[in-house]
Amino acid sequence: MFKADLCKLCGDCLVKCQWMEADKAQAVDWMKAMTSGQQTPVLSQCITCFACNEYCPQKANPFDLIAALQEKYDVFASKEAARLQEAAYAFNKPLTGYPTAPRIMSTCVFDKTHPHLMQGEIYDLPRASGKPYFCWMLFGHWGIESIQRDHAREMVDRLAMTGAEEIVCFHDDCYAMLATLAPGYGIDVPFRPVHLSEHLVMHLRNNRHRIKPLNIDIAYQRPCASHYTPEKEHFLDELFQLAGVRRVSRTYDRVDAMCCASIMLLLGNGDPVPYQEKNVLDSRRNGAQAMVCLCPGCMDGMAAVAAANRMPVIFLGDLARMALGEIEVPSLDDGAG
Ligand code: SF4
Ligand code: SF4
DSSP states (O other): OOOTTTOOOOOHHHHHOTTSOOOHHHHHHHHHHHHTTOOOTHHHHOOOOOHHHHHOTTOOOHHHHHHHHHHHTTSSSOHHHHHHHHHHHOOOSOOOSOOOSSEEEEEETHHHHOGGGSOSGGGOSOEEESGGGOOOHHHHHTTOHHHHHHHHHHHHHHHHTTTOSEEEESSHHHHHIIIIIHHHTTOOOOSEEEEHHHHHHHHHHHTGGGOOOOOEEEEEEOOGGGGGOGGGHHHHHHHHHHHTEEEOOOTTSGGGOOOOOTHHHHHTSOOSHHHHHHHHHHHHHTTOSEEEESOHHHHHHHHHHHHHTTOOEEEHHHHHHHHTTSSOOOOOOOOOO
């Protein structure tokens, strides 16, 4: 939720935004207008990357204000289209056949769409997968945040039915929902959400004797949802260190990470390719031999531009499997240039 009492109307969130041109005076004007509930060009230029919530030094959550206005003014989706999409994703039957174990993995909808990314011993734990456990963050990305909020409790309650004490989230969005958004909506989460990077770190720590350091330089493609959960970043760094890879320092990483931009196609507010090229070239310029993605959506969205620029894209979990010798490292160049 936007915290108007914390906002100093400094405009820094919009000045820093990578997806619109706003100088300080313009940004302040737009923020003043939006805090009064008015429509501004920000609403349609925003690609819903969540970054400004992390940029704001006051922790006022400016994206939450933008999202509320995007919905109020039907910027990306009409109310009718939103409800049709909501119906398509909803699960309205009694839940049966759910796993019961102290530790399970929630794979959201990726069991069906990306089964190749969850193979091997790392994923050998009971799974909660499919529509009943959908995290609904797609709707926050689509400018209709109320649908995300309305369904948050059912996601938490269904996962809680497993009785698990710890739930490993395959997808960064699910982790953001369970670790930050649901508690922010006042929902009690009666289990510990475990980020995939933490799960991978624990597995590598327990199998340290089997690791063959990969000795490669990589660019990390930090996904949008990570702006909600920056506190887990140390697990990424430890994972890279355990796998023997170096995370290159570059313009678009950590708090300044650039969204994969695929969402622009859904929102209809621009061409993602020039942004993806900037992102890949930033990786190349800083010596990366591959881009490592945590989000399968980033992998898919960046694939064509990365291939055109001879930049292999590796899933984070696959990096751990490569370090354990479970799967081959793709062919890499020396990262120069
Ligand atoms: S939301 Fe934060 S960064 Fe944006 S104007 Fe308010 S205080 Fe400044
Ligand atoms: S969510 Fe992203 S694109 Fe939208 S205003 Fe904030 S930083 Fe800019």
